[in-house]
Amino acid sequence: MSLLPLLNSRFAAALSAVGAPDAQPLVQAASRPEFGDYQMNGVMGAAKALKLNPRELAQKIIDAVDLAGIASTLEIAGPGFINIKLDNAYLAAYVETALKDEHLGVEQSPAQHVMVEYSSVNLAKEMHVGHLRSTIIGDALARVQSFVGMSVTRQNHVGDWGTQFGMLVAFLIEEQQSGNAELALKDLEGFYRRAKARFDEDENFANTARDYVVKLQGGDAEVNALWQRFVEVSLSHCNAVYQKLNVLLDDGDVRGESFYNNDLPIIVDELREQGLLVESEGAQVVFLDEFKNKDGEPQASIIQKKDGGYLYATTDLGAIRFRVRELKIDRCLYVVDARQALHFQQLFTIAKKAKFAPENVSLEHIAFGTMMGEDGKPFKTRSGDVVKLVDLLDEAQERAFALVSEKNPGLDEATRREIANAVGIGALKYADLSKSRTTDYIFNWNAMLSFEGNTAPYLQYAYTRVKSIFRKVSDYDQNAAIVLTEPAEHALALELARFSDVVHAVAKDSQPHLLCAYLYSVATMFSRFYENCPVNQDGVTNASRLKVCDLTAKVLAAGLNLLGIKVLEAM
Numbered sequence: 134m135s136l137l138p139l140l141n142s143r144f145a146a147a148l149s150a151v152g153a154p155d156a157q158p159l160v161q162a163a164s165r166p167e168f169g170d171y172q173m174n175g176v177m178g179a180a181k182a183l184k185l186n187p188r189e190l191a192q193k194i195i196d197a198v199d200l201a202g203i204a205s206t207l208e209i210a211g212p213g214f215i216n217i218k219l220d221n222a223y224l225a226a227y228v229e230t231a232l233k234d235e236h237l238g239v240e241q242s243p244a245q246h247v248m249v250e251y252s253s254v255n256l257a258k259e260m261h262v263g264h265l266r267s268t269i270i271g272d273a274l275a276r277v278q279s280f281v282g283m284s285v286t287r288q289n290h291v292g293d294w295g296t297q298f299g300m301l302v303a304f305l306i307e308e309q310q311s312g313n314a315e316l317a318l319k320d321l322e323g324f325y326r327r328a329k330a331r332f333d334e335d336e337n338f339a340n341t342a343r344d345y346v347v348k349l350q351g352g353d354a355e356v357n358a359l360w361q362r363f364v365e366v367s368l369s370h371c372n373a374v375y376q377k378l379n380v381l382l383d384d385g386d387v388r389g390e391s392f393y394n395n396d397l398p399i400i401v402d403e404l405r406e407q408g409l410l411v412e413s414e415g416a417q418v419v420f421l422d423e424f425k426n427k428d429g430e431p432q433a434s435i436i437q438k439k440d441g442g443y444l445y446a447t448t449d450l451g452a453i454r455f456r457v458r459e460l461k462i463d464r465c466l467y468v469v470d471a472r473q474a475l476h477f478q479q480l481f482t483i484a485k486k487a488k489f490a491p492e493n494v495s496l497e498h499i500a501f502g503t504m505m506g507e508d509g510k511p512f513k514t515r516s517g518d519v520v521k522l523v524d525l526l527d528e529a530q531e532r533a534f535a536l537v538s539e540k541n542p543g544l545d546e547a548t549r550r551e552i553a554n555a556v557g558i559g560a561l562k563y564a565d566l567s568k569s570r571t572t573d574y575i576f577n578w579n580a581m582l583s584f585e586g587n588t589a590p591y592l593q594y595a596y597t598r599v600k601s602i603f604r605k606v607s608d609y610d611q612n613a614a615i616v617l618t619e620p621a622e623h624a625l626a627l628e629l630a631r632f633s634d635v636v637h638a639v640a641k642d643s644q645p646h647l648l649c650a651y652l653y654s655v656a657t658m659f660s661r662f663y664e665n666c667p668v669n670q671d672g673v674t675n676a677s678r679l680k681v682c683d684l685t686a687k688v689l690a691a692g693l694n695l696l697g698i699k700v701l702e703a704m
């Protein structure tokens with residue numbers, strides 16, 4: 134069992150024994166070494182309920198709790214906290230087990246079907262920097278869910294439907310007629326801009342475009358084939374970005390807005406049958422008491438416009454209904470910009486009311502803030518255009534290449550490129566994932582590419598340092614037991630044993646920065662360990678310590694892999 138649930142369950146039993154069965158044990162990793170390894174913070178709550186002096190109650194809990202062979206000391210601190218120090222032999226055995234386990238001690242949850250919806254770009258244009266966060270946060274969360282034993286469906290809910298596709302198809306036909314179509318599609322951004330210009334300047338073109346929207350939605354074969362062609366090209370641009378980013382999304386994960394097209398009239402019918410739909414100014418709307426407009430009246434969510442057209446929310450209702458009924462999901466994480474918070478609150482409220490999703494299906498908006506440019510303003514090129522994501526990734530790799538070449542001029546170019554690609558992309562992703570996702574942050578090349586501090590290059594380098602130890606030892610006793618004696622050994626082993634707790638916290642709250650902070654801490658603890666506890670001295674290898682090194686390397690690699698960041702054996 135992971136350490137936190139284990140300690141919590143033992144203290145829960147102790148609380149029952151002292152007459153406070155309803156009190157929460159609230160065990161947490163200690164925030165400072167002088168507080169022990171863990172701290173039990175639930176004494177105060179229980180003392181209040183029982184009307185007892187907290188320090189006296191703390192002693193009773195210490196007397197009652199069964200942590201024989203797990204904790205070495207339990208101490209009362211402050212007004213009534215219990216500081217817990219784990220037993221070295223227990224930790225050693227824990228680490229030993231983790232080392233043999235394919236999940237490195239990370240407890241496996243009973244499998245649920247978790248969907249992680251991310252990236253979800255609009256296919257009319259190329260991916261730009263605004264798509265970075267959803268794509269990498271979502272990918273990390275999907276990896277974490279799989280690692281704790283969930284059955285995971287990744288979903289790329291691309292915007293492949295709507296009026297702009299009529300315009301794009303009309304322009305594609307023009308380009309085909311002049312024989313330029315294939316070339317034009319190579320630059321989607323330019324394609325969109327030129328199509329839009331045609332739409333704005335030429336009334337005939339605009340009418341044709343509108344006509345194509347109707348044909349597209351009506352299932353016209355020719356228009357649909359052209360639309361399909363456009364979608365394919367656009368998705369292939371996305372796939373190139375996903376590959377460069379080491380993000381596990383492919384065509385099989387795509388189920389775009391168009392997929393739900395035929396379900397939209399059914400959504401309207403079902404909402405009506407349930408008495409949730411009302412006509413308001415010609416439109417079909419749902420009034421939600423939970424949300425008030427500025428006049429304090431229930432907010433209306435439009436489901437179908439007066440002209441019969443459907444909205445973004447209608448498609449999302451169709452998607453929820455499908456995911457619950459057909460895919461049987463238990464939980465859905467929507468990794469989408471925080472600016473869509475209201476949309477998701479309303480959407481989830483309607484979905485629950487309409488029973489498209491039963492109460493026990495968890496629908497969660499995993500909101501994130503905005504990535505700002507180095508000047509603190511919206512991220513733009515010098516000329517004020519949006520930055521294409523692929524250009525940003527290329528720049529990350531080029532900058533990393535310059536750094537790696539400076540550090541390691543002796544390596545051949547192919548090796549330097551390989552290192553630079555992992556470091557550049559890793560740095561970019563880690564800089565994002567290591568910040569609390571709900572806040573905005575300022576992009577900074579120098580900070581993210583630094584080999585010092587809480588960065589990907591630092592962690593990637595730490596990993597290679599651990600691996601290099603193994604290249605120096607020739608022979609050691611694989612069967613030697615792990616023995617922990619020094620404080621630095623205890624601290625590192627404890628950190629390694631916490632991997633399960635941390636991964637589970639990320640799986641629960643979808644906060645990848647907790648994993649980043651943890652990995653940074655593992656790397657820091659390792660440095661201290663390596664300074665204080667010789668692994669290899671006078672030609673003699675300390676096999677116990679080498680095994681701790683082994684688990685350190687494995688945890689760093691697995692942790693970075695959960696973030697979608699590659700490690701190298703040497704750099």
Ligand code: ARG
Nearest residue numbers: 253254255290291292449469
């Ligand atoms: N395509 C949308 C956009 O670019 C994001 C879709 C988010 N997902 C959803 N189910 N609504 O704004």
